[in-house]
């Protein structure tokens with residue numbers, strides 16, 4: 001089976017690489033047409049000139065057989081041209097076989113790149129979507145082109161035993177986790193679980209029982225890698241997560257943003273001892289050394305003891321020189337996931353980094369974003385910017401795959417962050433990011449944001465009867481694409497309410513700005529002296545009088561709609577974060593207006609100092625004896 005899959009994948013890669021290298025388009029196009037036609041279910045929008053590389057699941061078994069037959073014929077040439085993509089086969093003890101080579105599809109003219117795996121990241125931390133919603137979501141993302149889901153449970157995983165308090169009180173149950181995998185499997189989606197094992201361990205280290213494991217006592221973020229108990233806890237977390245994911249081929253072990261390193265007494269002593277040891281042949285040791293050692297230890301445990309391939313976020317590796325990365329032997333145990341969420345990927349990962357990664361790692365992943373990347377407190381998704389980010393990644397992956405013989409991308413992960421870390425508030429919610437997720441999935445599955453991709457997203461999101469919403473021109477006009485609320489995907493109703501919220505919020509901000517900055521009857525002076533025209537105040541307030549009632553209604557509608565997707569705790573958090581501050585601001589404005597209009601008689605001017613002001617003010621204007629005041633020395 002491994003051989004068959006390897007041959008199949010090599011065959012596909014050969015098709016792609018040979019196309020690019022030989023420019024022999026005529027013959028290959030006919031092969032591509034054949035393959036595309038045989039897979040009409042999931043590849044309706046993929047141009048005929050592209051080969052689909054989805055090779056998971058039973059429905060592609062026939063296609064695999066066809067490719068295998070072809071691969072047998074062309075194998076000798078394959079070995080010469082694409083040997084760099086191969087590695088020693090993994091153990092076959094696991095139920096799921098990891099394709100040794102995961103070649104992307106590149107169009108005949110080299111212009112389009114389609115990642116082999118298209119992964120949807122579900123970030124559950126502190127805000128678990130209802131299982132019923134996730135069940136509904138999986139067929140849709142599969143149809144849009146996803147091949148896998150990356151499950152970031154954080155405190156939503158049902159840890160047990162000594163780890164039970166790590167789980168939130170509203171965490172999923174073991175049955176929930178099993179059901180999720182069952183539904184994923186039914187939709188031919190691979191499940192890649194994620195568990196943090198170094199940085200971003202706030203959900204563990206915030207607790208009293210684990211606080212002694214912090215690298216820096218006041219920051220519950222990074223775990224100290226030098227304590228025996230840290231290792232015990234990490235092993236136990238991995239054991240529990242994998243025991244509920246017995247079919248997992250990959251485990252993401254996090255390791256991003258480890259900002260506290262080598263600072264605790266044990267770690268700093270360890271570094272001091274190493275650096276003062278005359279027999280130390282490993283060179284100068286610092287925080288990076290501790291990072292590489294710990295990641296290697298955790299990854300080796302996952303790979304050797306669990307027979308699962310560990311993945312790590314790459315950000316901590318970017319600044320480590322190639323020779324140090326080589327010496328760490330990290331390349332033998334992990335596959336890094338390179339993440340950049342903005343449109344200019346090259347600004348964050350330069351050519352030297354790509355060259356280093358190519359030398360060190362046999363396989364690599366890329367990560368873009370479909371939500372949760374452009375502001376910690378954003379509530380609406382900027383679809384246009386996420387499309388820009390994904391298109392940038394396709395171009396970088398295409399360029400790096402064609403220009404170097406060393407880099408082999410496993411696929412592209414669409415991340416969808418729910419919070420920037422455990423303690424942060426919620427950013428954009430999953431149901432209202434559905435148009436971004438589906439459009440971006442379709443784009444990376446067809447290799448371009450063309451008319452066909454826009455049309456396919458339009459159809460998958462059930463926007464029938466609407467004008468074209470997802471073309472580049474439409475997104476330029478309306479980056480959030482609020483009009484998608486008229487579609488009929490699950491979440492479109494919530495998007496409609498969010499659109500109302502957006503308008504109300506804008507109204508509140510505009511009114512407050514006008515009243516406090518421009519209006520001549522409700523300024524700070526008017527308020528402090530309780531001195532204004534009641535008619536003018538009433539006129540100003542006419543435009544905002546509807547807001548308290550509108551916000552109350554919106555709050556009720558939002559609560560109901562959010563309740564379809566989230567439990568009551570997440571619903572309450574969102575309302576507290578978004579609606580209640582608006583209500584408070586409007587409430588403050590109403591009180592101000594009441595205070596300004598309760599007088600029926602007013603004092604003669606001058607009004608004198610407001611309560612608590614300095615008495616000297618009145619002396620200056622009464623012309624009192626103050627010869628030193630410069631105002632008195634000016635000509636009158």
Ligand SMILES: [Zn+2]
Nearest residue numbers: 224225264267
């Ligand atoms: Zn330490």
